[in-house]
Amino acid sequence: MILEVKDLTLRFGGLTAVNKVSFGIEEGSIESLIGPNGAGKTSLFNCLNGFYRAQEGDILFEGKSVMKLKPHKITALGMARTFQNLRLFKNLTVMENVMSGMHCRTSAGVAGAILRPPSQKAEEKRIRDVAMECMDFVGILDKKDRLAKNLPYGDQRRVEWARALATQPKLLLLDEPAAGLNYDEKMQLIELIRRIRNERKITVFLIEHDMGLVMKVSEKIFVLDYGVKIAEGTAQEVQNNPRVIEAYLGKEEENAV
């Protein structure tokens, strides 16, 4: 288990967004979290990477609790994420965006910046090399000098993936990676997710609304409804689970017209 969530509960005042959720992510797998709108999926993600502080339960990343850690520490430990509604550094170039991911893997400070000793120069080169490789991996290397905000939507998504990959994660959290993508782009995304796992040995955990994509790519699926985990299993198992059908389509009523 690379990630274990135990009885996680997150409340906003009187509203329980995540209610005693427990699950585990197998190292080297591709797993998904699905659920109707407002089920608490993104809230759960925000707990995992430290944006939200859950009130109860525990989150173990590689056996260590990350409940009390700040987001940048969690990223440094090897858990990276992307955002549902793109959160790129819009006025920076694609290159600068992706280079930011290497921040937690490097160490030059003020003195290094001003004096530029050989160690700092070597580090800068390493940052550039990793950024180039990540951009190449997702296929946006030719746009590296463009401003992020000037790219078409599909390419902006790629910048997010490259930026997350540049943090050199062990576990990658993708929050609705297919949102707003067309059919071809979705097919490329499936391919990319598989390549991330197979070639880079990164575990992938994603939230997704596109059932076709989820069923194709995931080895295991968790279903969340009203903050509660209602099912888990393979695509087949989840699809035939009456509680899941109920959550998505509503209950069949006896006297339905």
Add this chain to the structure above:
Amino acid sequence: MKDKQTGLQTVVDKKAKKIDNPFVELIDKFYVLFDNKRVRYSVLAALLAVLLYLPMITSMYFMEVMTNVWFHVVVCLGLNIIVGFAGLLSLGYAAFFAVGAYTTGILILHYGVSFWLTLPVSVLMAIIAGLAIGGPTLKLRSDYLAIVTLGFGEITRLAARNLDITGRATGLVGIERPTLFGMAMVKINHFYYAFLILAVLAIFISYRLQDSRLGRAWKCIREDEDAAEAMGINVVAARLLAFIIGSVFGALAGSFMAIKMTAISPESFLFTQSVMILLAVVLGGMGKIPGVVLGAFAVVVFPEVFRGIGKYRMLIFGAVLLVLMIYRPQGLWPERHT
């Protein structure tokens, strides 16, 4: 999750529009050319040669104005680190050079310390001041941060006005000027060169910081603090460093100002001073080093050029600024030209 940038940046983003004017286009072409390192270095070398030679041929008045320009270049570049690079709107920057000026003034006047030895103390005090303003405001963004920094600036000035050690409202008078290699620093030319060296250092350090891991982290924070944190950037540390380095720039300029003026008072560090510096940064182009230098030059030289028209000059200055901000809100020399 809040999705808020600095207030200023948002306004700039919204208003920046393309103006079809051959003159403006020509300037923009020069700006692009200037981003090339070789072009930049040749232009700067030529400029520096002229600036070094300047004291031989011009009047004392001109030297006074130019010295003031270099002083403003240093403080504007200091504020640019906070506002331009890290996107932290600060309205109390005068407090930072007050810290430097008073530290130097007090040490020379009350303790007879050599000026050169007051500089490291000044830096130390600047670090403390940077932490004092940066620490409690870590959670604040944009407008809210601006209000607190405004308060900080006023508190510093009022403290100086009411403490015995800072000489209350009279301030510190008769700060002794130092000697350098046996030569007394008394003439305006000496200060011209001193501030020119400071300005060159400030420009050099600003460039080095801008193209560094830290500089990139600042820009990411400016764009989106939450995303920066998620990318593994320690936002708290980076924000504090921006305040500290900006503060050190200001304090060192303040220390040199103390010995140039030989007298400092709370009235030297008014809110309007902070605003003028912020104005220079915004006018020149937030985050763009040559832009900020240009802005510093503009806010010092413009009122001098129009000194002839007496009391109306600030009115005209205001009108010109208004027109500039309407037609070129991204600044004279903006960070990006797209």
